[in-house]
Amino acid sequence: MAERLAAEARKQALGGIPGWSEVGGRDAIAKTFVFKDFNEAFGFMTRAALVAEKMDHHPEWRNVYKTVEVVLSTHDAGGVTALDIELAKAMNAIAKLTA
Numbered sequence: 001m002a003e004r005l006a007a008e009a010r011k012q013a014l015g016g017i018p019g020w021s022e023v024g025g026r027d028a029i030a031k032t033f034v035f036k037d038f039n040e041a042f043g044f045m046t047r048a049a050l051v052a053e054k055m056d057h058h059p060e061w062r063n064v065y066k067t068v069e070v071v072l073s074t075h076d077a078g079g080v081t082a083l084d085i086e087l088a089k090a091m092n093a094i095a096k097l098t099a
């Protein structure tokens with residue numbers, strides 16, 4: 001099972017994934033993606049869902065029109081692991097293709 005990242009490792013990893021930050025009050029990372037319209041937001045979610053399922057690592061997320069709020073945490077580990085960093089990177093790459 002993936003291990004929780006220590007605070008220092010988490011901060012360093014976050015430096016390499018633009019737009020992601022630590023969530024207050026829990027061991028998780030978050031980013032709010034804003035797209036042109038609902039079609040682009042949902043296209044992003046569809047692509048990200050396929051990657052997440054392949055990784056067997058699933059986001060907490062919420063969509064309102066063109067905005068997608070994402071929180072990543074490894075529930076089995078009780079915090080942020082390398083899996084969250086990997087999925088965050090993949091989501092940034094997908095968002096670049098979508099925008």
Ligand SMILES: C[C@H](O)[C@H](O)[C@H]1CNC2=NC(N)=NC(=O)C2=N1
Nearest residue numbers: 056057058059073074075076077
């Ligand atoms: C049984 C299954 O592999 C686990 O429940 C997986 C599924 N997706 C998951 N997603 C996330 N974000 N954290 C987990 O701990 C997790 N565990």
